[in-house]
Amino acid sequence: MARPDYYAILGVARSADESEIKRAYRRVALESHPDRFPDDDEAHERFREASEAYEVLSDPLKRARYDSSRLLPQGLDLTKPPTVATAREIFGNMFGDVFGNRRHKRRKGRDIRYTLTVTLADAVLGSSHTISFEGRGACEVCEGSGTEPGGREAVECPNCAGSGEVKTGGLFSRRSKCGRCDGLGMIQQDPCAACRGRGIIRSQRVFDVRLPPGTTAGTEKVLRGQGEPGRFGGEPGDLRITVNVKPHQWLERDGQNLVTKLPLPFTRAALGGKIPVPTIDGWVDMEVPAGVQSGAKLRLRGKGVPDSRGGRGDQYVELQIETPKQLDGTRTKELLLELDRAMQREPVLPGHRELLAALAAHDGRKHKN
Numbered sequence: 001m002a003r004p005d006y007y008a009i010l011g012v013a014r015s016a017d018e019s020e021i022k023r024a025y026r027r028v029a030l031e032s033h034p035d036r037f038p039d040d041d042e043a044h045e046r047f048r049e050a051s052e053a054y055e056v057l058s059d060p061l062k063r064a065r066y067d068s069s070r071l072l073p074q075g076l077d078l079t080k081p082p083t084v085a086t087a088r089e090i091f092g093n094m095f096g097d098v099f100g101n102r103r104h105k106r107r108k109g110r111d112i113r114y115t116l117t118v119t120l121a122d123a124v125l126g127s128s129h130t131i132s133f134e135g136r137g138a139c140e141v142c143e144g145s146g147t148e149p150g151g152r153e154a155v156e157c158p159n160c161a162g163s164g165e166v167k168t169g170g171l172f173s174r175r176s177k178c179g180r181c182d183g184l185g186m187i188q189q190d191p192c193a194a195c196r197g198r199g200i201i202r203s204q205r206v207f208d209v210r211l212p213p214g215t216t217a218g219t220e221k222v223l224r225g226q227g228e229p230g231r232f233g234g235e236p237g238d239l240r241i242t243v244n245v246k247p248h249q250w251l252e253r254d255g256q257n258l259v260t261k262l263p264l265p266f267t268r269a270a271l272g273g274k275i276p277v278p279t280i281d282g283w284v285d286m287e288v289p290a291g292v293q294s295g296a297k298l299r300l301r302g303k304g305v306p307d308s309r310g311g312r313g314d315q316y317v318e319l320q321i322e323t324p325k326q327l328d329g330t331r332t333k334e335l336l337l338e339l340d341r342a343m344q345r346e347p348v349l350p351g352h353r354e355l356l357a358a359l360a361a362h363d364g365r366k367h368k369n
């Protein structure tokens with residue numbers, strides 16, 4: 001088989017230097033690039049030939065051997081002629097991705113996102129969970145390759161030369177997904193029967209997730225490689241689990257501490273003593289000093305959020321002293337009237353003597369009317 005005339009293909013003289021050959025190759029390759037002429041076989045061949053010519057003429061050793069072989073009547077097959085796909089690589093490596101095409105061959109699998117909703121106690125104290133969902137996983141028959149076990153490997157799609165996209169129309173036309181390979185750039189010669197060559201099947205996926213003590217809302221746990229499988233040798237995606245924390249009836253988190261707003265009847269506030277308080281570990285008794293005021297913050301040591309060093313934050317209990325909104329029983333009202341009179345005779349609110357005297361005068365006027 002005679003060697004083609006590489007100088008004629010690139011349109012350069014036999015004496016052309018390296019930069020002349022490079023310029024010529026760029027011109028011919030751009031004028032016949034498969035992205036510009038996706039359906040033109042003649043252009044594909046010109047592009048392929050130009051790349052072959054450049055590969056030989058740009059290498060001084062190959063060029064010398066080629067020049068001498070041209071003198072022989074039969075010629076010598078010095079190099080394996082490149083395919084359109086390798087020609088694209090030669091061109092792309094030199095001049096970059098001039099048409100902005102992406103390569104689709106190796107595809108990383110997509111990440112899977114999952115929201116795990118837990119109670120505040122589960123997040124704060126740490127907990128284990130089993131999550132399950134129907135998702136896309138690697139086909140077990142072909143191990144995600146999409147190729148029937150023992151079958152031939154997937155090959156580059158000849159329609160789009162592996163790009164997954166084809167151009168329609170002229171130079172400034174739109175690119176659209178290649179219909180032959182469905183945009184994957186690869187074609188299965190022996191597709192796996194179980195997954196129809198896709199490498200992916202939907203199945204019930206089950207994972208164990210452990211939350212360490214002190215887990216905060218919005219924490220993302222990443223299980224590497226547990227997302228959707230990659231294709232054609234691409235890496236699998238990740239499983240990304242976001243922790244969502246349900247609001248607690250009593251407790252709110254404030255960094256390493258927990259905060260409770262606790263209502264307390266005004267009588268109990270005046271008397272003081274032990275009152276039950278909800279904590280993340282359950283109810284505990286807390287000592288309230290007699291005469292405690294609304295808004296007072298009391299601390300329960302070590303009832304907060306555990307940290308990684310074995311310590312624990314505190315719980316703050318903010319008291320909201322409550323006054324009854326309505327008095328249902330006559331007994332309660334009688335007692336309150338008695339209490340009211342007692343407080344006027346013997347003022348228990350320091351600094352309020354004048355106010356109480358005014359109140360008594362006001363009550364006196366009311367009784368006269």
Ligand SMILES: [Zn+2]
Pocket residue numbers: 139140141142143144145146147192193194195196197198199200
């Ligand atoms: Zn399969």
Ligand SMILES: [Zn+2]
Pocket residue numbers: 157158159160161162163164165178179180181182183184185186
């Ligand atoms: Zn294709």
